[in-house]
Amino acid sequence: xxxxxxxxxxxxxxxxxxxxxxxxxxxxxxxxxxxxxxxxxxxxxxxxxxxxxxxxxxxxxxxxxxxxxxxxxxxxxxxxxxxxxxxxxxxxxxxxxxxxxxxxxxxxxxxxxxxxxxxxxxxxxxxxxxxxxxxxxxxxxxxxxxxxxxxxxxxxxxxxxxxxxxxxxxxxxxxxxxxxxxxxxxxxxxxxxxxxxxxxxxxxxxxxxxxxxxxxxxxxxxxxxxxxxxxxxxxxxxxxxxxxxxxxxxxxxxxxxxxxxxxxxxxx
Amino acid sequence: xxxxxxxxxxxxxxxxxxxxxxxxxxxxxxxxxxxxxxxxxxxxxxxxxxxxxxxxxxxxxxxxxxxxxxxxxxxxxxxxxxxxxxxxxxxxxxxxxxxxxxxxxxxxxxxxxxxxxxxxxxxxxxxxxxxxxxxxxxxxxxxxxxxxxxxxxxxxxxxxxxxxxxxxxxxxxxxxxxxxxxxxxxxxxxxxxxxxxxxxxxxxxxxxxxxxxxxxxxxxxxxxxxxxxxxxxxxxxxxxxxxxxxxxxxxxxxxxxxxxxxxxxxxxxxxxxx
Numbered sequence: 001x002x003x004x005x006x007x008x009x010x011x012x013x014x015x016x017x018x019x020x021x022x023x024x025x026x027x028x029x030x031x032x033x034x035x036x037x038x039x040x041x042x043x044x045x046x047x048x049x050x051x052x053x054x055x056x057x058x059x060x061x062x063x064x065x066x067x068x069x070x071x072x073x074x075x076x077x078x079x080x081x082x083x084x085x086x087x088x089x090x091x092x093x094x095x096x097x098x099x100x101x102x103x104x105x106x107x108x109x110x111x112x113x114x115x116x117x118x119x120x121x122x123x124x125x126x127x128x129x130x131x132x133x134x135x136x137x138x139x140x141x142x143x144x145x146x147x148x149x150x151x152x153x154x155x156x157x158x159x160x161x162x163x164x165x166x167x168x169x170x171x172x173x174x175x176x177x178x179x180x181x182x183x184x185x186x187x188x189x190x191x192x193x194x195x196x197x198x199x200x201x202x203x204x205x206x207x208x209x210x211x212x213x214x215x216x217x218x219x220x221x222x223x224x225x226x227x228x229x230x231x232x233x234x235x236x237x238x239x240x241x242x243x244x245x246x247x248x249x250x251x252x253x254x255x256x257x258x259x260x261x262x263x264x265x266x267x268x
Numbered sequence: 269x270x271x272x273x274x275x276x277x278x279x280x281x282x283x284x285x286x287x288x289x290x291x292x293x294x295x296x297x298x299x300x301x302x303x304x305x306x307x308x309x310x311x312x313x314x315x316x317x318x319x320x321x322x323x324x325x326x327x328x329x330x331x332x333x334x335x336x337x338x339x340x341x342x343x344x345x346x347x348x349x350x351x352x353x354x355x356x357x358x359x360x361x362x363x364x365x366x367x368x369x370x371x372x373x374x375x376x377x378x379x380x381x382x383x384x385x386x387x388x389x390x391x392x393x394x395x396x397x398x399x400x401x402x403x404x405x406x407x408x409x410x411x412x413x414x415x416x417x418x419x420x421x422x423x424x425x426x427x428x429x430x431x432x433x434x435x436x437x438x439x440x441x442x443x444x445x446x447x448x449x450x451x452x453x454x455x456x457x458x459x460x461x462x463x464x465x466x467x468x469x470x471x472x473x474x475x476x477x478x479x480x481x482x483x484x485x486x487x488x489x490x491x492x493x494x495x496x497x498x499x500x501x502x503x504x505x506x507x508x509x510x511x512x513x514x515x516x517x518x519x520x521x522x523x524x525x526x527x528x529x530x531x532x533x534x535x536x537x538x539x540x541x542x
Binding site for chain 1: 312314425426427428429430432433436437439440441442443444445446484487488489490491492493494496541
């Protein structure tokens, strides 16, 4: 284990999860330490988002146990900042970005907006936007922002409040290589400077590789975890997929996984 | 009735002498405020088809009430509420509801047609349900509308913050532990109540004119939810008041003027903001 990280914030023992009757994966045992930047990898339908739903208390394990911050997952945990995989935001809406970030503060509260409350929440939201270098987007409608800008905004929303853990579902989807790199760098900076733990679901390992402390690789109904060097090898992935898989490295250290699944290649 | 003189103040004073015009303004004001506010969230949640379907359910309920000799408003409210609960339970995500709503809608309208055919001499009642009859509102109706409107706004204010969160970002709200299903169901019932009181003014078929068109303009203009609600109310009020005034002097239905004004405003906003 890596010495600069603290105690375990997520512990899974013999965990099995699924939707309906079908188990997506089973026998998962792993732990994630405070401050780690974790990549959740694997093909479509391998149950990556299911892991997030377990952590958010939106789904229950089929078997086994999962703990987050030393307790069973529960809905409305203010220590978790969540960015779901998303589709385009409604372009008809002129509501400004700052209001979307402020929404995070509405969780767990009832009643009407009071002017004092709104003023305080808007200034907190602006501070959160500053943290991700996006204060210039505050007054623009969210629907008019680019994919990368929107991801920054959602990151700001997820970080506002008492967030200690980020769950980011495919934040790199639909970004070009340069934006991908910028966003990963930003997330890595946030993880280091604020000491939060980040779990990020991705299809493509390569933009993440320089930053990841740990990999959770879900495939073929099972889960392999460890450092990137431990998991992203021909041996580990071959035994995970139960077929011959080769991990190739190019001269710049980028990976390609060959033989795992039709069309499932990690490449830039 | 007096003729239009182009002296606006004396024209207003002439109109105000009639009780039925006062009642129309009072009920119209309450309805415009409620429809403006609830409508803004209907647009944020993209639930306008649900609002439309609920108004049709209300038509069937009111037709059934007339058939049974009960107050049509009761049938209206019972059916819109039952429809709201059904829609709320059937579809979890607002965006995926149109097929389910369409199926329920077709069935309900069919039942409404049956009720009309069973009731003899029903035509005028049916006409006022479909297109509204604000000039025929009694002072008791005004009170009913006022109290129902206050109730809707109180419930709305109590659930405002989680409603706003789920309306703008249901996935994140769910992740944050907001009870999105319960909020969605409760808001459907609020739509049902708002539709029930709006039907008196614009009727079942023209509900979009007050619940959706002003709010659709507001959604394109407003940078914050608070300003969105205010713009939406402003448009609905302006359209209702202006239409009542015009229709006092011109022999055409109030509903037509309300639809024409809100439609024209949406057209202007649509092209000005693109």
